[in-house]
Structure formats: C-alpha cells, structure tokens
Amino acid sequence: MTVVASVPPLSPGRYAFFFDLDGTLAEIQPHPDSVLIPDTVKKTLKKLVDYCDGAVALVSGRSMTELDHLSAPLHLPLAGVHGAERRDAAGISHATQFDADLKRRIASALATELQPLKGAHLEKKSAAFALHYRQAPQYEKAIWQIAESLAAIHEEIDLQPGKCVIEVKLKGSDKGTAIDAFMQEAPFIGRIPVFLGDDLTDELGFDAVNRRQGISIKVGDGETRAQRRLEDVSDVWKWLDNTVRQFKEIDAGNPEENRQ
Numbered sequence: 001m002t003v004v005a006s007v008p009p010l011s012p013g014r015y016a017f018f019f020d021l022d023g024t025l026a027e028i029q030p031h032p033d034s035v036l037i038p039d040t041v042k043k044t045l046k047k048l049v050d051y052c053d054g055a056v057a058l059v060s061g062r063s064m065t066e067l068d069h070l071s072a073p074l075h076l077p078l079a080g081v082h083g084a085e086r087r088d089a090a091g092i093s094h095a096t097q098f099d100a101d102l103k104r105r106i107a108s109a110l111a112t113e114l115q116p117l118k119g120a121h122l123e124k125k126s127a128a129f130a131l132h133y134r135q136a137p138q139y140e141k142a143i144w145q146i147a148e149s150l151a152a153i154h155e156e157i158d159l160q161p162g163k164c165v166i167e168v169k170l171k172g173s174d175k176g177t178a179i180d181a182f183m184q185e186a187p188f189i190g191r192i193p194v195f196l197g198d199d200l201t202d203e204l205g206f207d208a209v210n211r212r213q214g215i216s217i218k219v220g221d222g223e224t225r226a227q228r229r230l231e232d233v234s235d236v237w238k239w240l241d242n243t244v245r246q247f248k249e250i251d252a253g254n255p256e257e258n259r260q
C-alpha cells in the first residue's frame, strides 16, 4: 500500500477522475444533511475539470439531486444511488427504477420494521432504501436481520453495507458498473481512471479501476482492494491541490502536447 501525494506526473489528458463524496471530498457529519464540500475544494475541482476536459465525475450512494446540490455550482457527470442513476458527460440521464408496486411493498415493510428502533432512519431513494443506524448503533444487528429477511424474499434486491448504513438496492448496478459505463464514453474513454473512495461500497469501484490498470485510492483505515491510501478527507483535499498544481506545471511546460 502506497500513500500518495498526487497522481504520477503525466499530462492531464491521460487521466479520468472519479470521486466518492461523503468521507472522501466532504467530511462525514452526524446527519447526512449537514455534509458540505468547502468552496475552496469546489474551486480546485473546477480546475481539475478544466485540465481534464470534463473527465471528472462523482460516484456516490446519494441521489443525483443531492449530488448536484452539494457540488453546485459545478455541474458534473454523476453516478448516484451506487450507479442506479447516472448522468453522462453529455447531460443524458440513465436510470434503473424499482417496480412501483415492489417499491411500495418494501417501503411499507421497512417502515413497519424500523419504527420500534428509535434513532434508526429510513431514507427512500429512487432505486434504493438506506437503513441508517449512525444514531442507533445498538440496532446494527437487528437492522441487518430486517434487510436480510427482505433480500431472502425478493430476489431482485441486493444489500450494500456502508458506514452505519445498509442499503437495500436493486441488483445490477454498483459503483464499478457506473465507472465502467463512464469509461466507454467521451471524455473518459481511453484515459487512465483514478478513483478515490472511503467506504465498503467503493471496493467495487476500486475493482473496476484496477481491471483497467487505473489508480485506486482508499481514504482512511480499513481493509481494501485499492492500491494506494490517503489518511483522511483533509489529505484528499491536499492531494487534489497537488494534482492540480502538477497539471498546471505540466501544462505550462508544454501546453499543446499535454492537453491532448
């Protein structure tokens, strides 16, 4: 495992960047609504977007609506709800949706089961339900049992564990499939993918990047299949600064050749 200060010094035209949001670009907060990306970090991201001709995307468990809100005024390519929603660089949206009846039945079952677990929070997304227990860690086991019994009944759904959350989601999309989809499209195609993430859900993204001989970077502690590591969110911000500074130097050295 290598701790990294920036990407290897190649031209920005060689790279495509993918970032998880919570715990990677933004500090985790007790409640997800309090999370924000500092303006200075957004400005640096904007520079990265310009250097890489738009090959910068957010890949998160949040909905695309939330991602747009949190990253405004940037308007980036996005993968939300672990890849179930995606907006490509041309602005076209691709979405996997729950069957309306199935969604209603799952929502009702989860609401009933979680109701007695004080502090547990049910978040409904377009193609997933997030069962949060950050405020009620004593119910972790009970919540797992609820999710597992649902998954045993409905073969269309998959469980995705995260930090103090279990997501009940549709099978077939994850952060890896989202990165693969972007990598088949302009301006990502043909580039070296770089993905930074902090959570279990990011491991499938790391796998996708590793298969493409890209650069996978785990933020924080814990076992991972990523090749490299950054210590925490402030380390990610420094890494981003260094990467943009490096691109600036490369660009200044040979602007024509390096923007290709």
Ligand SMILES: [Mg+2]
Pocket: 020, 021, 022, 023, 024, 197, 198, 199
């Ligand atoms: Mg995260």
